[in-house]
Amino acid sequence: MSGAPPSIGEAAEGDRVRGLRPMQYARCLGGIVRREALRWIHQRSRFVSALVRPLVWLAIFAAGFRFVLGVSIIPPYETYIPYEVYIAPGLVAMILLFQGMQSSLSMVYDREMGSMRLLMVSPLPRWFLLTAKLIAGVIVSIVQAYIFLAIAWFWEIEPPLWGYLSVLPALALAGLMLGALGLVLSSFIRQLENFAGVMNFVIFPMFFASSALYPLWHVKEASLTLYWICEANPFSHATELIRFALYGQVDWLSAGVVTAFLLMFMVLAVYGYDPGRGLIARRGGPE
Amino acid sequence: MTFIPSEPALSVADVSHAFGARRALDQVGFALRPGDFTVLLGLNGAGKTTLFSLITGLYHCGRGRISVFGHDISREPSPALARIGVVFQQSTLDLDLTVEQNLFYHASLHGMARSAAAARIAVELERVGLGARRRDRARQLSGGQRRRVELARALIHDPTLLLLDEPTVGLDMESRAFLLAHVRRLCTEQRLAVLWATHLIDEAGPDACAIVLHGGRVLADGPVPSIIRDAGGTTLKAAFDQLVAGTGVRA
Helix, strand or coil: CCCCCCCCCHHHHHHHHHCCCHHHHHHHHHHHHHHHHHHHHHCHHHHHHHHHHHHHHHHHHHHHHCCCCCCCCCCCCCCCCCHHHHHHHHHHHHHHHHHHHHHHHHHHHHHHHCHHHHHHCCCCCHHHHHHHHHHHHHHHHHHHHHHHHHHHHHHCCCCCCCHHHHHHHHHHHHHHHHHHHHHHHHHHCCCHHHHHHHHHHHHHHHHHCCCCCCCHHHHHHHCHHHHHHHHHCHHHHHHHHHHHHHCCCCCHHHHHHHHHHHHHHHHHHHHHCCCCCCHHHHCCCCC | CCCCCCCCCEEEEEEEEEECCEEEEEEEEEEECCCCEEEEECCCCCCHHHHHHHHCCCCCCCEEEEEECCEECCCCHHHHHHCEEEECCCCCCCCCCEHHHHHHHHHHHCCCCHHHHHHHHHHHHHHCCCHHHCCCEHHHCCHHHHHHHHHHHHHCCCCCEEEEECCCCCCCHHHHHHHHHHHHHHHHHHCCEEEEEECCHHHCCCCCEEEEEECCEEEEEEEHHHHHHHHCCCCHHHHHHHHHHHHCCCC
8 A cells, every 4th residue: 555656746737737638528528428328237227118118108009099090191201101100209209308307317316415526526617517418318318219219120110221320310419409408407406306296297298298199280180279389399399300310301490499409408507507606506505 | 756836735715605594604714735634623514515515616606715726716617626636525436336437437527548547546546455346346345445445536636635525424443544544644745735524523633734613614723732722722622612612603
């Protein structure tokens, strides 16, 4: 336990004087992504449930509603499609939504357990740390989405092969937007127990009031108000972005809406985690 | 070759902080020089953790000024935080990850290259006697061993100021003695400035400096023998009791 070199070296001090370099940002991002991946691998139940959830919808719900909900020919589809094919992009978006909320939950958990402090005392800027955390969560959710799409092939969800490639940017953009929403929620939620409220007030309304399970023209026939709520729901646009991208097309309106919501959520998240202005400063005392 | 900066390692000047109507810190001020081992002594609720949160930028320092080697934590957080190593009151190890994975994660948060981090991890783990446990999951370690890993982690990026918030809470006598001796040695050999927060008075030895914090205010600051003499006590415990009784404030 002795004989080690002195740790206050000139090299380390020299690095600090020069300031943060791009390579240090890259290493930090790499470390955060690696940790998220390791946690995901270790938490197998989380991985299995993330996969089983959409498969249950596909195998049971879609089979049951196949003959109840008629789907006419709507873009990007060029022919009549089975209901399973219609809801598959929505279920992919659902994976991204749950992963975003899961990341939010783990942020709240980390804050309660204290490990959030470790992240926040990094010398890298806070906006970068939050963005890195977001990107790490999105990478995990994209892997889950591809595993789901591979299994969904057996339910005749067979988009063109190049669709699997063209959907990647859509998954990234939608994942970032839903992950950023999770970050905002995690900065607003005071305690872990309040997370049940997120399920009731965020996940379920977002999922059901969207184009994930039924085309919006169906909703319009039932209620014009609900139709506009669905249209304003960013999750609808995330779903449509993925749906079109899976068939090699770009839904520019959805891409714009998803990007706008992403920027808005990121600004709110950085605000929420700012020690001077955000909610952390206004909490009742030391965490 | 050792780097010896001329600035104070830590300067806290006139710092106040409140949570709503409750004032947690009131015009707190002190300074640490490189090589100082200073015990921040206070009962639970005295404001120690709030002070640590302000020094590390977790809370915004709205009133007063905190600087680390001349870098203001509010205006220049990056160079200030790059010089600080922290051992938090709560354990912040990821129990599902191995010891080494936990330490590499910390190194990456400071932007360290993997090869440089590997070398520093090997040195610091060896120094706390846990080199052979680096591939074990953190969950498999005892409470004392986890604390040692957290101390090693706090030193990986070569900090020049080390903050420890109640590092010995819940540890047995042997682990406490090891941590204390190890940190004291770092001060002497490497001129590391250390702020060691505790409510255990015996952790402030006669050769240490101490800051007595109570009800968010600094009641005494200086070498332990001076504090004892000025308070008119015979031991630090007696001096502490007298200082606290004089305020009429319960923590």
